[in-house]
Amino acid sequence: MKKTDVMKSLAATRPASLKPADDPERLDRIIAAATARPSTEVGGTDAPERVPARRRRLLSPGRSLLGLAAAAAAVAVIVPATSSDRTISVAPRPSTSVSVTGEPTARQILLAAAVAVEKAPASGDYWRTATVDRWMLTDPTRSYVLEGGRSKEVWLAKRPDLRSWRVWQDLGVKPATPQDEAAWRDAGAPTSWRYPKDMRTENLFSVPSKPLETAAGERTGEQLHWKMVGELAGKPLTWEEASAIPSDPEPLRTYLEERIGKLDLTGSGMDVEEAKAHILLRNCVDIISTLPASPETRASAYRILASLPGIRAEGEMTDPLGRRGETLAYQEEIEPGVFAQVQLVVDPGAGQLLAEVRTNTTKLENGRRAELRLSTSFQAIGWTDERPELPVKKD
Amino acid sequence: MIEPGLRDRFTVLYSSCYSSVYAYAVSRAGRQLAEEVASETFCVAWRRIDDVPDEALPWLLGVARNVLRESYRAEARRQSLENELADWSSATELTVRDVAESVTERAAILRGLAALSDEDRELLTLVAWHGLRAADAAKVVGCSTATYFVRLHRARRRLQRALAAAEPHASTGTVFSSRPLPSAKESTR
Numbered sequence: 013m014k015k016t017d018v019m020k021s022l023a024a025t026r027p028a029s030l031k032p033a034d035d036p037e038r039l040d041r042i043i044a045a046a047t048a049r050p051s052t053e054v055g056g057t058d059a060p061e062r063v064p065a066r067r068r069r070l071l072s073p074g075r076s077l078l079g080l081a082a083a084a085a086a087v088a089v090i091v092p093a094t095s096s097d098r099t100i101s102v103a104p105r106p107s108t109s110v111s112v113t114g115e116p117t118a119r120q121i122l123l124a125a126a127v128a129v130e131k132a133p134a135s136g137d138y139w140r141t142a143t144v145d146r147w148m149l150t151d152p153t154r155s156y157v158l159e160g161g162r163s164k165e166v167w168l169a170k171r172p173d174l175r176s177w178r179v180w181q182d183l184g185v186k187p188a189t190p191q192d193e194a195a196w197r198d199a200g201a202p203t204s205w206r207y208p209k210d211m212r213t214e215n216l217f218s219v220p221s222k223p224l225e226t227a228a229g230e231r232t233g234e235q236l237h238w239k240m241v242g243e244l245a246g247k248p249l250t251w252e253e254a255s256a257i258p259s260d261p262e263p264l265r266t267y268l269e270e271r272i273g274k275l276d277l278t279g280s281g282m283d284v285e286e287a288k289a290h291i292l293l294r295n296c297v298d299i300i301s302t303l304p305a306s307p308e309t310r311a312s313a314y315r316i317l318a319s320l321p322g323i324r325a326e327g328e329m330t331d332p333l334g335r336r337g338e339t340l341a342y343q344e345e346i347e348p349g350v351f352a353q354v355q356l357v358v359d360p361g362a363g364q365l366l367a368e369v370r371t372n373t374t375k376l377e378n379g380r381r382a383e384l385r386l387s388t389s390f391q392a393i394g395w396t397d398e399r400p401e402l403p404v405k406k407d
Numbered sequence: 408m409i410e411p412g413l414r415d416r417f418t419v420l421y422s423s424c425y426s427s428v429y430a431y432a433v434s435r436a437g438r439q440l441a442e443e444v445a446s447e448t449f450c451v452a453w454r455r456i457d458d459v460p461d462e463a464l465p466w467l468l469g470v471a472r473n474v475l476r477e478s479y480r481a482e483a484r485r486q487s488l489e490n491e492l493a494d495w496s497s498a499t500e501l502t503v504r505d506v507a508e509s510v511t512e513r514a515a516i517l518r519g520l521a522a523l524s525d526e527d528r529e530l531l532t533l534v535a536w537h538g539l540r541a542a543d544a545a546k547v548v549g550c551s552t553a554t555y556f557v558r559l560h561r562a563r564r565r566l567q568r569a570l571a572a573a574e575p576h577a578s579t580g581t582v583f584s585s586r587p588l589p590s591a592k593e594s595t596r
Contacts (some may be wrong), residue, residue: 018563018566018567018570019470019531019534019535019563021512021516022516022520022531022532022535022536022566023535023536024513025513025516025517026535026536027494027495027517028436029433029491029494029495030429030433030436030536031426031429031430032425032426032429032430032441032442032445038417038425039421041446042421042446042449042450042453043414043417043453045446045450046450046453047453048453131468165572178412194548209469209473209549210473210476210549218451218455219446219473221455221458221469236412237412237415240414243414248414306589313519321454
């Protein structure tokens with residue numbers, strides 16, 4: 013063996029088994045799995061990675077061949093109301109609780125929202141969604157909790173003479189609560205945080221790859237050239253496909269179930285029917301919150317939600333932007349036997365989803381238990397003839 | 408929340424990097440886990456698409472590395488990798504790939520590689536098999552480029568030693584012990 017050539021020889025012995033099998037479906041499966049899991053995707057924090065992954069992957073060799081296994085194992089699953097007392101995740105429950113008589117039920121709230129959203133405009137120059145994502149994570153020393161945020165607008169133009177845009181702005185990072193602020197001051201009030209790559213997070217958040225900064229970022233815009241307007245069950249939709257989504261509840265449900273039926277959910281380690289039920293729920297939320305669907309289709313999505321088990325009313329609450337709304341909650345089984353709670357804040361009178369909130373808790377270095385909340389608040393969802401206010405900075 | 412424009416960016420990322428991420432996963436954890444690790448890595452990339460730098464591969468391999476570390480029991484990974492290492496130097500793999508190199512030399516190299524520590528194998532294959540420049544490989548393992556060069560140099564030396572030690576047996580096809588050579592225990596820092 014010639015000493016100098018060891019790297020070359022090594023390069024030449026690259027085993028054939030390093031090459032993946034051709035699998036034209038793989039990309040769709042990955043996207044389906046990634047989107048089936050709730051996500052806020054911003055600032056290095058996202059809900060799916062809260063999953064204590066270690067425990068969910070004790071694999072038999074065959075499972076990995078399914079490709080989806082790891083991803084779909086994290087598909088959160090809606091559970092029947094009977095198992096709600098198995099909740100492990102500690103989410104704050106408003107004191108005004110479910111059983112108080114006179115409070116509207118989840119079904120009543122969703123059906124009222126359905127009636128209201130039917131009156132929303134059915135056309136306009138742009139389909140606009142404006143959202144604010146907020147997320148929490150601990151500082152690198154786990155001494156206090158930080159909260160960050162990002163605002164996002166998407167302006168989708170159907171008319172060929174208008175351009176589609178995506179505009180976003182990082183809103184900066186700050187201590188989450190007064191208690192966290194005190195701990196932050198004790199730590200010398202740093203204005204940026206660099207995370208060690210191998211920080212243990214208990215899968216409650218992913219380690220930020222870039223340093224976090226207190227300062228807000230610049231408002232940034234990006235023109236969208238893609239013809240697709242969104243996705244359902246991991247498959248993209250064109251304008252034509254989005255407007256062809258059935259508008260009545262029964263045909264809509266059949267349409268969604270057929271789409272979901274094409275997903276390969278075996279090997280997820282979860283009951284396939286439960287996984288499908290969860291994706292159905294998430295698709296309905298996507299139709300209500302994101303997709304340029306007709307007012308009738310959006311109303312039907314509310315009606316399907318009203319028919320699903322496991323969603324319950326929790327009374328009024330204030331959303332992360334300070335708006336009052338009715339709270340609907342359901343549980344996601346993030347791995348067999350472990351549940352996280354999701355709250356949807358709805359304004360039934362306007363037929364609008366105001367926010368989606370996920371709460372988890374973690375133990376800080378000093379033993380204090382702290383909430384880690386992830387939320388998306390919807391400021392606008394619908395057709396408009398307004399024009400986007402484009403920032404100077406463009407990607 | 409599915410944003411328009413996300414899917415096309417992601418498709419480009421997937422087409423250009425999937426096979427490399429998969430290859431890295433095979434070399435770290437064997438085929439049994441590789442598909443899953445690669446899929447999970449791309450799920451993370453989907454959700455953090457705004458974090459993905461232009462030169463995406465080192466970032467993706469870094470994610471894959473974290474997925475491996477955080478999501479699998481060390482024992483499960485070790486077993487899957489052992490099967491893989493055994494396969495590499497098995498007859499099928501070698502006859503399938505009987506190119507310019509002699510079969511025995513290929514076998515010797517793969518066995519030598521199998522005898523190294525996990526860290527050494529990663530350092531060597533990031534450059535030799537996964538096509539990373541040292542600066543990018545350093546990003547993946549989270550050290551400075553200078554440190555990477557030093558570690559790579561040591562790993563190379565240990566591979567050479569393993570090969571030299573194996574030489575007399577190479578032609579007889581003696582399977583190497585998968586226990587790291589004593590020299591592989593040298594500090595890699």
